[in-house]
Amino acid sequence: MSIIEVKNISKKYIIGNQKTQYNSLRDDLVLAIKKPINWVKGARNQKEEFWALKDINFSVEKGEVLGIIGANGAGKSTLLKILSRITPPTEGTIKMKGRVGSLLEVGTGFHPELTGRENIYLNGAILGMKRKEIAKKFNEIVNFAGIEKFLDTPVKHYSSGMHVRLAFSVAAHLEPDVLIVDEVLAVGDAEFQKKCLGKMEEITKKDGRTILFVSHNMVAIKKICSRVILFKNGEIQKIGNSTEVIDNYLGLEKALVGLRELSSYRRDAKLSQEIIFNEIKIINERGLNILEIEYGEKFGVEIIYTVNVEIKDALVGIIIKNNDLLPIFTTTDFDSTFATIKEEKRLHGKYMERVFFSGISFKPGNYIIDVVSTVHMDRVVDFCENAIAFNIKDENLSNLMKDRVGVISPVLNWENKKYE
Amino acid sequence: MEIIIKPKKSFSIDFKELWYFREIFYSLALRDIKVRYKQTVIGILWAILQPFLMMVVFSVFFGKLAGISSGDVPYPIFAFAGLIFWNYFSSSLSSASNSLVSNQAIIQKIYFPRLIVPISSTAVYLLDFVLSLIIFAGLLIYYKFTPSFIGVLIILPALLISFLASNGLGLFLASVNVKYRDVRYALPFFIQMLLFVTPVIYPSNVLGKYQWLWYLNPMSGVIEAIRGGFLGGIINWQLFGASLLVSIGLFIIGVIYFNKTEKYFADVI
Numbered sequence: 001m002s003i004i005e006v007k008n009i010s011k012k013y014i015i016g017n018q019k020t021q022y023n024s025l026r027d028d029l030v031l032a033i034k035k036p037i038n039w040v041k042g043a044r045n046q047k048e049e050f051w052a053l054k055d056i057n058f059s060v061e062k063g064e065v066l067g068i069i070g071a072n073g074a075g076k077s078t079l080l081k082i083l084s085r086i087t088p089p090t091e092g093t094i095k096m097k098g099r100v101g102s103l104l105e106v107g108t109g110f111h112p113e114l115t116g117r118e119n120i121y122l123n124g125a126i127l128g129m130k131r132k133e134i135a136k137k138f139n140e141i142v143n144f145a146g147i148e149k150f151l152d153t154p155v156k157h158y159s160s161g162m163h164v165r166l167a168f169s170v171a172a173h174l175e176p177d178v179l180i181v182d183e184v185l186a187v188g189d190a191e192f193q194k195k196c197l198g199k200m201e202e203i204t205k206k207d208g209r210t211i212l213f214v215s216h217n218m219v220a221i222k223k224i225c226s227r228v229i230l231f232k233n234g235e236i237q238k239i240g241n242s243t244e245v246i247d248n249y250l251g252l253e254k255a256l257v258g259l260r261e262l263s264s265y266r267r268d269a270k271l272s273q274e275i276i277f278n279e280i281k282i283i284n285e286r287g288l289n290i291l292e293i294e295y296g297e298k299f300g301v302e303i304i305y306t307v308n309v310e311i312k313d314a315l316v317g318i319i320i321k322n323n324d325l326l327p328i329f330t331t332t333d334f335d336s337t338f339a340t341i342k343e344e345k346r347l348h349g350k351y352m353e354r355v356f357f358s359g360i361s362f363k364p365g366n367y368i369i370d371v372v373s374t375v376h377m378d379r380v381v382d383f384c385e386n387a388i389a390f391n392i393k394d395e396n397l398s399n400l401m402k403d404r405v406g407v408i409s410p411v412l413n414w415e416n417k418k419y420e
Numbered sequence: 421m422e423i424i425i426k427p428k429k430s431f432s433i434d435f436k437e438l439w440y441f442r443e444i445f446y447s448l449a450l451r452d453i454k455v456r457y458k459q460t461v462i463g464i465l466w467a468i469l470q471p472f473l474m475m476v477v478f479s480v481f482f483g484k485l486a487g488i489s490s491g492d493v494p495y496p497i498f499a500f501a502g503l504i505f506w507n508y509f510s511s512s513l514s515s516a517s518n519s520l521v522s523n524q525a526i527i528q529k530i531y532f533p534r535l536i537v538p539i540s541s542t543a544v545y546l547l548d549f550v551l552s553l554i555i556f557a558g559l560l561i562y563y564k565f566t567p568s569f570i571g572v573l574i575i576l577p578a579l580l581i582s583f584l585a586s587n588g589l590g591l592f593l594a595s596v597n598v599k600y601r602d603v604r605y606a607l608p609f610f611i612q613m614l615l616f617v618t619p620v621i622y623p624s625n626v627l628g629k630y631q632w633l634w635y636l637n638p639m640s641g642v643i644e645a646i647r648g649g650f651l652g653g654i655i656n657w658q659l660f661g662a663s664l665l666v667s668i669g670l671f672i673i674g675v676i677y678f679n680k681t682e683k684y685f686a687d688v689i
Contacts, residue, residue, distance in 0.1 A: 013687065026602070028600075081686065082425060083425070084530070084531055085423075085425060085531035086527075086529065086530070086531050086686045087683070087684075087686045087687055088425070088426070088427055088428040088683050089425065089426065089427055090427055091427060092426070092427075093424060093425065093426045094423075094424070094425040094426075095422065095423075095424055095425075096422070096423045096424075096425070097421070097422050097423075098421060099421065100423065102529070102530065102531075108525055108526055108529040108530055109525070109526045109530070111451055111455060113454075113455050113458045113459070114451065114454060114455065118451075118454065121447065122447050122448075122450075122451050125443045125444055125446070125447035126444055126447065126448075126526060126530055126532075127530065128441075128444075128532075129443075130443060131443060
């Protein structure tokens with residue numbers, strides 16, 4: 001039996017063409033006098049309807065950790081607001097069993113003048129905990145946040161890190177049946193983020209609690225979510241297994257092919273496109289297109305592009321990112337050929353460029369490449385994000401090497417001498 | 421517990437839900453009380469000093485210089501009897517009206533019945549009210565007045581009327597304030613104007629043959645009843661009853677308007 005059932009949920013916002021953020025009473029009054037008929041009808045300004053969510057349907061099982069991803073403005077936050085009852089839907093119904101707790105930005109309701117202790121009780125109550133419940137978990141909350149020494153200091157004297165830690169700690173000790181988490185992991189230092197992820201895993205595994213987790217952090221989503229919903233323009237674009245949906249979101253399904261036709265890539269309209277990329281492929285030492293690369297094997301990238309209009313000072317480059325979308329490095333054709341010739345013009349025509357990654361020790365796994373052309377590193381001529389991906393296999397690698405910490409895994413020479 | 425979320429249309433108050441969220445009410449009220457006099461030197465003494473100083477100023481300017489007659493009763497205690505309830509009313513009205521805007525971070529992020537916000541924001545003034553009563557007792561002893569039994573009993577219904585009237589108006593203005601911030605700027609003038617149409621500074625007989633006008637202002641019944649009960653004189657029960665009815669009416673209107681508009685608070689605020 002599912003714990004959340006979302007049926008035909010839609011949410012409409014009215015966006016008026018108002019100049020100011022707030023309606024002023026005067027504006028409405030002036031309209032009421034000038035155009036009383038329109039005013040009575042409610043058509044006060046030429047208002048535009050905007051559907052933030054359109055006909056959303058899904059259900060969540062008890063104990064499931066559901067990830068929600070999508071670009072900004074895709075409707076993720078609106079959905080969470082409806083689920084946490086902050087704003088009602090325009091159409092549709094949701095049935096939920098049990099208490100819902102939301103972590104829509106932690107620290108809500110903290111008062112700067114109150115001490116840490118007082119804020120734990122205040123914030124706990126606002127989040128829906130009973131006083132007895134808070135008292136029982138008080139020590140746990142304080143320990144998790146690591147603020148024992150500052151318990152009786154007003155939180156306005158806290159560092160921002162302490163503030164966030166305390167806020168997350170209170171919220172994490174809430175015991176709702178459904179926990180809604182939005183982007184909390186964007187805050188705090190790396191160590192604390194790790195602690196938070198651990199806490200969330202613990203919550204689901206130990207207590208079988210249901211979590212809805214919204215984040216742009218794909219690593220975190222992959223790590224703790226079994227199922228993911230991808231939102232696009234207020235609609236569900238894809239729902240399913242997390243790796244599958246995330247790969248779809250990152251465009252990896254199309255990209256992990258060894259060769260990609262880029263003429264039909266959907267580009268940003270703002271690009272000037274004097275240079276336009278036609279094709280990108282992963283090649284081996286002999287220039288042949290390959291799909292998978294053995295660890296240590298020499299390989300490279302071949303880019304074919306067209307110069308439509310003669311252009312000066314434009315470079316062509318690639319950004320290599322790992323599977324977590326963390327950029328590893330950037331390389332451009334100014335690095336070698338054009339670096340010495342400042343006034344070089346690219347003349348009309350079709351070109352091919354190749355670069356081999358020699359001396360770089362990629363760890364096994366997926367890598368994604370953005371291909372970009374810019375003038376003076378500021379005006380972007382053409383840009384294909386997540387244009388292609390490649391996979392480094394680990395068959396040549398000892399187990400000792402596979403599990404190493406770090407983004408790259410170089411094999412280096414160590415000197416070893418008897419010292420004394 | 422099963423929760424059903426659907427488009428909100430008609431007027432409805434879920435009393436069970438209000439009771440379920442009662443701890444938020446206590447916590448918000450407690451927060452306001454704790455924060456009230458933080459970083460002040462004399463702290464809670466302000467709650468006593470403020471009405472006392474107002475009484476002194478009123479006595480000097482209105483009692484002595486302007487020569488407003490307070491009958492047989494010394495002007496300071498006459499004014500103070502009015503000020504106790506007037507201060508409770510005006511402070512509650514002002515804080516309820518601004519409460520949604522000043523708690524907007526919570527409103528945008530967390531769900532609980534919104535009615536809790538304005539009403540809990542007025543709780544702190546009950547404390548001030550009790551402290552003022554203590555000074556009032558001191559003044560009664562100083563000026564040698566013996567309150568009637570009815571006078572003491574009438575404090576509670578008088579407080580109830582002040583609560584209903586200030587919260588009713590406050591709920592209405594708080595909802596309007598969410599959409600139109602004009603309220604915040606107009607409110608101080610509005611309250612000042614209300615002071616002039618309430619018999620705080622002057623006795624109610626100034627209206628002469630237009631006495632019926634007092635029936636529209638619920639605070640006039642409250643103040644007149646307290647003066648009657650404590651400072652010798654008769655209590656105008658008819659006026660007091662009318663004040664009760666008007667305040668109940670204001671409260672109902674406030675709650676209905678609030679309930680009808682609360683669905684868009686989080687989107688508009």
